[in-house]
Amino acid sequence: MAADPFSPVQIGPITIKNRFIRSGANETKNKNMNPTKALLEFHRAYAENEVALTTLAYIAVSKDGRTLPGQGTLSDESVPHYRAITDAIHAAGGKASAQITHGGSFCQIKDLSTSRCMSSSGGIDKMGVMMGRPFQRAMTRADMDMVRDEFATAALRAEQAGFDAVELHMGHGYLLNQYISPLSNFRRDEYGGSAENRVRFPAEVLAAVKAAVGGRLAVLAKINLVDGVPKGATIQDTIVTAKALEAAGADMLVLSAGRNIESTWKMFGSPLPYDEMAGMQKSLLAKLQFAILKRSTPKMPPFHENYLMEDALTLKAALGPDRKVKLSYLGGVQSLTSARAALDEGFDAVAVARALIHDPTLVAQWKAGTRDKSGCTACNRCVAVMYGPSGTYCPETGNAIDAALNQIYAGEETRHAA
Numbered sequence: 015m016a017a018d019p020f021s022p023v024q025i026g027p028i029t030i031k032n033r034f035i036r037s038g039a040n041e042t043k044n045k046n047m048n049p050t051k052a053l054l055e056f057h058r059a060y061a062e063n064e065v066a067l068t069t070l071a072y073i074a075v076s077k078d079g080r081t082l083p084g085q086g087t088l089s090d091e092s093v094p095h096y097r098a099i100t101d102a103i104h105a106a107g108g109k110a111s112a113q114i115t116h117g118g119s120f121c122q123i124k125d126l127s128t129s130r131c132m133s134s135s136g137g138i139d140k141m142g143v144m145m146g147r148p149f150q151r152a153m154t155r156a157d158m159d160m161v162r163d164e165f166a167t168a169a170l171r172a173e174q175a176g177f178d179a180v181e182l183h184m185g186h187g188y189l190l191n192q193y194i195s196p197l198s199n200f201r202r203d204e205y206g207g208s209a210e211n212r213v214r215f216p217a218e219v220l221a222a223v224k225a226a227v228g229g230r231l232a233v234l235a236k237i238n239l240v241d242g243v244p245k246g247a248t249i250q251d252t253i254v255t256a257k258a259l260e261a262a263g264a265d266m267l268v269l270s271a272g273r274n275i276e277s278t279w280k281m282f283g284s285p286l287p288y289d290e291m292a293g294m295q296k297s298l299l300a301k302l303q304f305a306i307l308k309r310s311t312p313k314m315p316p317f318h319e320n321y322l323m324e325d326a327l328t329l330k331a332a333l334g335p336d337r338k339v340k341l342s343y344l345g346g347v348q349s350l351t352s353a354r355a356a357l358d359e360g361f362d363a364v365a366v367a368r369a370l371i372h373d374p375t376l377v378a379q380w381k382a383g384t385r386d387k388s389g390c391t392a393c394n395r396c397v398a399v400m401y402g403p404s405g406t407y408c409p410e411t412g413n414a415i416d417a418a419l420n421q422i423y424a425g426e427e428t429r430h431a432a
């Protein structure tokens with residue numbers, strides 16, 4: 015029977031009050047790797063407006079794992095800052111998830127990281143070429159142990175900071191996806207080759223996180239259904255990936271698609287505004303990067319709601335009726351009607367990013383019955399401004415928790431009052 019969108023659902027050891035998850039979307043509202051009051055207000059608004067689980071996006075497991083200056087890390091220093099945010103979310107009736115991640119070969123911004131970029135495989139990285147830091151090295155077993163332990167430590171710090179869940183980012187081309195995807199994994203050991211081998215390290219990381227916090231925090235993994243380009247991960251690969259992550263103890267899989275360089279259109283179901291993004295860059299190399307990405311974007315059908323449904327249904331069917339792992343549909347949920355359609359298909363929850371960036375009160379409006387369709391046009395200008403000084407907001411609505419908040423708080427850090 016189809017779930018009521020406003021009925022609770024259990025994810026591992028936690029229960030969230032309804033089926034709506036605010037999907038992780040880089041807020042870039044941290045300063046010196048610590049969250050700001052703007053980040054607190056950003057997420058408080060979601061919790062006050064009926065989002066059951068709001069995800070603080072891209073929290074790097076180490077300083078070297080960041081890809082943008084406004085991203086945070088879970089360090090001993092930042093724990094009290096994050097505690098202030100989770101307290102605010104809890105007081106507003108919501109729950110908080112920390113998306114923990116590492117950029118791997120995407121960590122090319124020289125001022126951000128201290129060491130040479132590392133990835134599943136060595137060589138020249140396409141993004142790195144344009145950022146002036148082209149070479150990445152293949153991770154050794156010692157590197158893999160270090161990163162695995164960093165994920166587990168970050169999860170423990172997330173628990174200290176009052177988070178209810180952690181989400182391991184295994185999609186979109188970041189480090190753990192650099193193992194899963196055949197576009198970036200050329201290893202010849204037991205961590206490369208078949209889909210079973212490619213998911214082995216991400217599954218080890220998940221098992222370490224589960225051993226650290228499982229039973230107290232929900233452990234989610236965000237994965238790609240498909241990479242969306244020839245030679246990329248297929249849905250058959252992802253069936254193997256999902257089964258391995260379920261066996262490693264994942265409580266929920268959040269089902270995304272596409273890679274940051276090769277196939278952003280697959281991730282978003284609509285093209286990125288590359289001209290606007292190029293215009294915001296100072297360096298010629300960065301402008302060139304966006305021009306190349308624009309040229310490589312294929313002609314695609316117009317954006318439509320629930321654009322990842324077909325692959326999501328294939329995966330769900332392959333996991334079978336007795337699957338233990340919960341599944342969150344994601345991709346183009348822009349109305350209560352499309353959210354209901356996903357729940358009617360048997361998904362346990364829906365994750366929403368752009369429609370909630372456009373209007374953080376949307377789920378409350380759905381609950382009150384005052385609105386169905388979001389006004390978000392999937393123009394993706396929120397992605398373009400993410401690289402600017404205000405961090406992520408909707409330039410179309412300039413919503414209540416946008417740049418104004420950043421001005422009020424001017425990057426002020428959020429220290430817990432206690």
Ligand SMILES: Cc1cc2nc3c(=O)[nH]c(=O)nc-3n(C[C@H](O)[C@H](O)[C@H](O)COP(=O)(O)O)c2cc1C
Pocket residue numbers: 037038039040041071072113183186236270281282344345346347365366367368369396397400406
């Ligand atoms: C501005 C912006 C930033 C994003 N940053 C992240 C991120 O940090 N981590 C992540 O997993 N996904 C990120 N995403 C992807 C979204 O979580 C989501 O997968 C995608 O937008 C499709 O969902 P939607 O149709 O509900 O927007 C971002 C999306 C947007 C629009």
